[in-house]
Amino acid sequence: MITDVCVPLSNLADLIAKSRAEMDTSPVVCAIIAHAGDGNFHTCILFDPSKEEERQEAERLNHFMVYTALAMEGTCSGEHGVGTGKMKVFHSYFSMLFYLEYGFANALSNKLSGQRLF
Secondary structure (H helix, E strand, O other): OEEEEEOOHHHHHHHHHHHHHHHHOOOOEEEEEEEHHHOEEEEEEEOOOOOHHHHHHHHHHHHHHHHHHHHOOOEOOOOOOOOOOOHHHHHHHHHHHHHHHHHHHHHHHHHHOOOOOO
């Protein structure tokens, strides 16, 4: 499984460290490849797809990185897009975006007119 996540540069080292620590305790083989200039990094998680426990572990690691990136003001994909593997996390991602946009809209409304938009 090859996947990627992206966070603001100020959070990248922390996300890589947390991801590496999680991968180091995993029974599957993992590698991190980063091009740190844009806050994006990739992981390669090697597992045998015929072994259900390895597939589940690969998905667990992917979800760990995705949800950790989202908690660090990041996104679930830096440049590879969203395939079937990340569709499961889109609800969380868009719920978080809506919350941020809703808060921004209300803050802007309060500054401009003193009235709430919603």
